[in-house]
Amino acid sequence: MYRIAICEDEPLMAQENEATLCRVLEAGHFQRDIDFSVSSFSAAEPLLTALRNQPSAFHLLLLDIRLARENGVELANRLREWNVDCSIIYITSYDEYMSGSFATHPLEYLMKPVDEERLEKAIQWDLQKNYRPEQLALPVKGGSRRVEAKDILYAEAVNHKSAVHLPGEEIPVNLSFRELLSLLRGDTFCRCHHSFVVNLEHVLKQTTRGLLLDTEMEIPVSRTYRQEVAKRFVAFMK
Structure with a gap:
């Protein structure tokens, strides 16, 4: 809080x-x-x-x-x-x-x-x-869903709305990607692509194409965000 x-x-x-x-x-x-x-x-x-x-x-x-x-x-x-x-x-x-x-x-x-x-x-x-939020209240179909911020792997833009990904689960969220980005605050979350934001707590390493998560999934990093992502990742690991 x-x-x-x-x-x-x-x-x-x-x-x-x-x-x-x-x-x-x-x-x-x-x-x-x-x-x-x-x-x-x-x-x-x-x-x-x-x-x-x-x-x-x-x-x-x-x-x-x-x-x-x-x-x-x-x-x-x-x-x-x-x-x-x-x-x-x-x-x-x-x-x-x-x-x-x-x-x-x-x-x-x-x-x-x-x-x-x-x-x-x-x-x-x-x-x-x-500030690092501990929980997020996500507007979803039929109401609101609270999730632990540390459990979020990444989020992405989906058909003018967005989705939050937890281990083994995708949560469709009734927010635009820009609105969702305003919730994912603090130095934990890092935008890495025009359609992706990643939780640095789950990043194992940088690769030639993106970021490898602890789930073995690779999240893309676009050229626009590559330099900033590298700087943020190094700072976070310290």
């Missing part, structure tokens, strides 16, 4: 930020309390307590800068000193803190009201680089 914290001391703004966040994630076929969770904090201290007890409690933090008793950048610096490595997106009405925020390595520095498109791009980047 993708765990998100919002730290904002203005109740209406906190609600607005939460609603925007949910719209962005639900548009990407994430379901609240199944695929993602949101925890709201109106002050710094409860957030600090939660992260002091469990530094990995959250993947992403949406952080106001001017809190009632705290400066958000100072709070973030404290978290980095504790080796809390959650991604941070600042949301503020003040641009004068921007240069001072760089040391905390934020994903974004957004002015209120939040630009939803910029928030979406930041979240998509974070999901792709820093």
Whole structure:
């Protein structure tokens, strides 16, 4: 589950930020309390307590800068000193803190009201680089099918829709291939062809024509993706 914290001391703004966040994630076929969770904090201290007890409690933090008793950048610096490595997106009405925020390595520095498109791009980047889903909810005929992400061998485009392949099973999915790609996030999944995305956890080695899986099946790699696949595979094996 993708765990998100919002730290904002203005109740209406906190609600607005939460609603925007949910719209962005639900548009990407994430379901609240199944695929993602949101925890709201109106002050710094409860957030600090939660992260002091469990530094990995959250993947992403949406952080106001001017809190009632705290400066958000100072709070973030404290978290980095504790080796809390959650991604941070600042949301503020003040641009004068921007240069001072760089040391905390934020994903974004957004002015209120939040630009939803910029928030979406930041979240998509974070999901792709820093988040590995444990389960996926796939829309199928008659409802939804949950699968373990680690069990997926590869997925492919099929007649304007797509299919997910598990060991010994093919699951037709009611999504376009582009929509399915938006679900297969993290450094585990790698697009290798205009019609294929592969789970690198199941790749044994690269071949002259493609990628050999641990099922002894070979997935094609097109010329367009060959260089990127080689780089991703080497990085994943490290």
